[in-house]
Amino acid sequence: MTERRPRKDAARNRAAVFAAADALFAECQSPQSVTMADIAAAAGVGKATLFRAFGDRTGLIRALYEARLEPIRNAVEEGPPPLGPGTPPPVRVPALLDAVLCFKLDNRHLALALEGTGADSPYRTEHYERWHTLLRELLEQIPGPADADFTAHALLAATRADLVAYLADERGAPRDELRDRLASFTATVLGTGARQ
Template structure:
């Protein structure tokens, strides 16, 4: 006879120390990525030491560096995704595409500006580093496709969604904001003008 939980029985809650360690590890990783020179410099040992736990605790909580980065990214993105799914205009459902699409891209740009090194680390994490295969990319692409489908005369919402998301890729944001020194408001203005031209059509 198996020793697993009986069907219908409540799942075991994580121990309080495990929950506490996970929160400490996420906070430590967040701080390290926010203040590093390069996201590639941050190791699992760095995160464990900053959180005051052993490496074994870190690996038990997240498995590997890619999973840690993914969990931190998801936690930071959660408020934005909640606003997109359930919030009021201009991000929330029911907003006309001409207002919602620029608002979605602006919100995503601001998120990437606020978390530049974390997002760069996410896109470079793991053996398969293609951002196009990431779950979060698929969600945003589908969201933009849905909104763009309501734009009159737009022939290919799928390709247009890819093109718009390319304008807020982490490496491009880092190049413009970090290497070129373009300030936040100028980047937002340029993106808004670009999106408006795309939506206006030929």
């Protein structure tokens, strides 16, 4: 069972495609307006190379998204508190949601592009499953809202990329204000928030 290593040019092209796609999605307004031919041209690569490496448009965007997501995923799975394991749930839940929010803010072009494919519901992806399961398990360890499963869905829904992008771009909410508002909402849901 010999795992064949990819050729040098293949690896180089893959990296070039990632860089080009990231840049194009970042600077263009609507993700729809970035075509596969655009990405190929910007990466200095033939169109077929894109499809061979990633299958289809959705595959390319997904691969890029997952690559950018990996650091956060690592920090959550094996990093230090307050994000990593071993943190008390009432602390870890807000930390986790804050991390998700920041990621969505920093990578909204990618998140919007990913949902914009229209191909698959964002809820059937593997990474959503991961976030939801972790959050649900943490919520179950906190005396508070009874329905941990739905609460986890609802909290994650408050960090949806298009909502975040709307508040940040259309309504001009600064980053830290959004973080505060989400933290405050989370506290309310957990029952640890101040009531007026």
